[in-house]
Amino acid sequence: MATSLPSVPSWAQNSAVYGSNDSFLLLDIFPSDIADDLFYDLKDEIKWNTMRQKGKRVPREVSIQGTITIENNDEYEPLYRHPADEQPELISWTPTSLKIKERIEEIIQQKINHGLIQYYKNGKDNIGEHSDKTLDILLQSNIVNYSLGKIIFQKKTILHQFLAGAARTMTLINKRQNGVRQDFKLPHNSLFVLGWKTNREWHHSIRPDKRPSSQKSLDERAFYGERISLTLRTVATFLNRRTGYIYGQGARYKTINEQQENSVDEYENDEIEMVYAFSAENRQSLEFNWNLNYGRGFNALNFKFLNSHRH
Numbered sequence: 001m002a003t004s005l006p007s008v009p010s011w012a013q014n015s016a017v018y019g020s021n022d023s024f025l026l027l028d029i030f031p032s033d034i035a036d037d038l039f040y041d042l043k044d045e046i047k048w049n050t051m052r053q054k055g056k057r058v059p060r061e062v063s064i065q066g067t068i069t070i071e072n073n074d075e076y077e078p079l080y081r082h083p084a085d086e087q088p089e090l091i092s093w094t095p096t097s098l099k100i101k102e103r104i105e106e107i108i109q110q111k112i113n114h115g116l117i118q119y120y121k122n123g124k125d126n127i128g129e130h131s132d133k134t135l136d137i138l139l140q141s142n143i144v145n146y147s148l149g150k151i152i153f154q155k156k157t158i159l160h161q162f163l164a165g166a167a168r169t170m171t172l173i174n175k176r177q178n179g180v181r182q183d184f185k186l187p188h189n190s191l192f193v194l195g196w197k198t199n200r201e202w203h204h205s206i207r208p209d210k211r212p213s214s215q216k217s218l219d220e221r222a223f224y225g226e227r228i229s230l231t232l233r234t235v236a237t238f239l240n241r242r243t244g245y246i247y248g249q250g251a252r253y254k255t256i257n258e259q260q261e262n263s264v265d266e267y268e269n270d271e272i273e274m275v276y277a278f279s280a281e282n283r284q285s286l287e288f289n290w291n292l293n294y295g296r297g298f299n300a301l302n303f304k305f306l307n308s309h310r311h
Helices: 032-045 095-108 196-201 218-225 256-261 271-283 290-294 304-308
Strands: 016-018 023-026 061-066 069-071 074-078 114-120 127-130 143-148 151-155 158-162 168-174 181-186 190-194 202-206 227-233 237-240 246-248
Touching (some): 016 181, 032 095, 032 227, 095 114, 246 256
Antiparallel strands (some): 114 227, 168 181
């Protein structure tokens, strides 16, 4: 249901409101004639990668893209850490990704520097229930997810276009109110803006859809269930691409100078502490203390070492 509450940002006045009333679903982000080609442009221009978590391949293909900056003749990339063994190498924005990023920046009035682009091949590909880890996300900033999908049917000599996304259902589950949940579709050319408070108080997921095609609506069957989503964030932790050292909000050293003046050896192998902090954010709701859990920062880049020793 649309809202005009005064607390809603001007860009979200005609959107549906979800979660803790700071999350919004916006439709028709691009004009239809532009949006209709974005799925294919992204699919063709991106070299897709696999990602592993706890030794197992995650059920979707991914590409990590971002804004690479130069400081003191070194290249720095935005670093977003979550519970994965390893992440594919971050690359600069590909042309279509950049077009989408800039359009969304214009709409929500927030600068974005990091994108996790995910290709769902069919309804079985999914993301389990979780809260996004905010160690590296600029405090109080929005996390956004842009959805794409399209199909073209051809019958005899006439080309019929059926313009609809391979819509998947987003589920929000309240962490403290048992049984309270919200389910809604993410249509083609839509933008879901996940607010900071909603991410704290609710888990979100895209569950596997194992129903037979006969039980699915037209938009759910579009493109045989294929979908591309872009999760875009404003990240405040940065990785030196030459040295592998990090600085910023989620690191032990908060500035480039501080990082360059100190040895990282003192803080190596802090993966376990980071696991505990991530777990606390996933379990807790409003009581989660960001400064207590994350304020000191971590130098671990991933969980490859820990997960390689699991039995």
